[in-house]
Amino acid sequence: MKDENFLKANNARSLWHPMTAPADSLKNAPTIVTGAHGVRIRDIDGHEVVDAVGGLWNVNLGYSCQPIKDAIAAQLDALPYYSIFRGTSNDKVIELAEDLRTFFAPDGLTRAFFTSGGSDSVETALRLARQYHKIRGEAGRTKFLSLKKGYHGTHMGGASVNGNANFRSAYEPLLPGCFHIPAPYTYRNPFNETDPVRLAQLCLQALEDEIGFQGAATIAAFIMEPVLGAGGVIPPHPSFMPGVEKLCRKHGILLIADEVITAFGRTGAWTGSRLWGVKPDFSCCAKAITNAYFPFGAVMIAEQVAEVFETDDTGKAAIGHGYTYSGHPVGAAAALVTLAETQRLKVNENAAARGAELHAGLLKLKEKHSAIGDVRGGHGLMHAVELVSDRATKSAPDKATPGKVQKAAYEAGAMIRVSGPNIILSPPLILTPADVQEIVKAVDAGLSAL
Numbered sequence: 001m002k003d004e005n006f007l008k009a010n011n012a013r014s015l016w017h018p019m020t021a022p023a024d025s026l027k028n029a030p031t032i033v034t035g036a037h038g039v040r041i042r043d044i045d046g047h048e049v050v051d052a053v054g055g056l057w058n059v060n061l062g063y064s065c066q067p068i069k070d071a072i073a074a075q076l077d078a079l080p081y082y083s084i085f086r087g088t089s090n091d092k093v094i095e096l097a098e099d100l101r102t103f104f105a106p107d108g109l110t111r112a113f114f115t116s117g118g119s120d121s122v123e124t125a126l127r128l129a130r131q132y133h134k135i136r137g138e139a140g141r142t143k144f145l146s147l148k149k150g151y152h153g154t155h156m157g158g159a160s161v162n163g164n165a166n167f168r169s170a171y172e173p174l175l176p177g178c179f180h181i182p183a184p185y186t187y188r189n190p191f192n193e194t195d196p197v198r199l200a201q202l203c204l205q206a207l208e209d210e211i212g213f214q215g216a217a218t219i220a221a222f223i224m225e226p227v228l229g230a231g232g233v234i235p236p237h238p239s240f241m242p243g244v245e246k247l248c249r250k251h252g253i254l255l256i257a258d259e260v261i262t263a264f265g266r267t268g269a270w271t272g273s274r275l276w277g278v279k280p281d282f283s284c285c286a287k288a289i290t291n292a293y294f295p296f297g298a299v300m301i302a303e304q305v306a307e308v309f310e311t312d313d314t315g316k317a318a319i320g321h322g323y324t325y326s327g328h329p330v331g332a333a334a335a336l337v338t339l340a341e342t343q344r345l346k347v348n349e350n351a352a353a354r355g356a357e358l359h360a361g362l363l364k365l366k367e368k369h370s371a372i373g374d375v376r377g378g379h380g381l382m383h384a385v386e387l388v389s390d391r392a393t394k395s396a397p398d399k400a401t402p403g404k405v406q407k408a409a410y411e412a413g414a415m416i417r418v419s420g421p422n423i424i425l426s427p428p429l430i431l432t433p434a435d436v437q438e439i440v441k442a443v444d445a446g447l448s449a450l
């Protein structure tokens, strides 16, 4: 490894970081992480903190999961790569598809299409949704509906259904035929409605209105995250997603659950769809599927959708889509062991218990710090603290405020993430009660620095 001075001097000189301006990385040197164990990361100066971001909502089992590391190493020796395009397969991907089928059976999802990450999974689901309707003779169903504030990755299709201007404006024009519905975000919404039940109903009415306006026969699918993540952790009222499912069924629209964050226990349930008792037509997975140790993803497909593809004899069901790394054997080996460890450790139960503690801790901080406008969470380990400059008017904080909180929290013992006015927390699901208190203490210190 190059020495410390070399790394610090060249930190952002020859690389551009995702999700920030190159000039910003040059001006504000990113923290260089060089090691990790358990739920902790260590930087180049030897400062060690709890990773309250959990990598990027993906290191659910922490940084020291030896069985996954061993499986990856063994697979590199046995078969480091082989494609699963037409005519070939590999042993690990077959095994994995069977295990995923068992895991997702309660969601009604019985087939897997493998990808290299979340954006790939979203793109795959959008494409297969259009193809499904073409196979069935409804070629006019090409449009997509989604939620404002939703995040669905950065491919052109995903960005088009994305509900946040930050990820869209610079890349327009996007895919035509994508339309957005207000999110059930009680803190801010166009209806000025703070009651979650009434707001869910209003958003559902907006959805039905849009379906009527566009014409159901032109709409392929509705895509949503069971709990909105990157848009600021927005858990909908329990009536919302079942209401969406009902409208989709009524109008022949496919329901795509973007579970890139919520699958595998993060919400306290094994999947976000299961949390709300919904059976989607497609479920997009990635992130924690390999505990982040290998870039990998899967789209899980419902039985009734699979049947349409599998019984077609017209040739329309030939899938003209796939990635070089679809079904990568090293990723599949990692996912097999991750799934087994995820279930053995029952991390969903720990996510629910620790999530409740963290939520309570953040609500207490709201009593102390007037910079907190809203605390969101309450379903496993997904939390947001929305900062404001004035609680009464809910005005946005000064641009520098979230960064100040982050820096002081880091010095006090926790890596937290800031996104716009939000502090976002998504720690590993193996967190202990003591880790929770460390995170709360660090966030408290961060806010006290304002």
Ligand SMILES: Cc1ncc(COP(=O)(O)O)c(C=O)c1O
Residues within 6 Å of the ligand: 117, 118, 119, 120, 122, 151, 152, 153, 154, 225, 229, 230, 258, 259, 260, 261, 286, 287
């Ligand atoms: C809900 C959701 N969908 C899709 C994506 C995109 O995944 P990736 O960054 O692996 O392409 C993300 C990433 O954060 C996500 O949170």
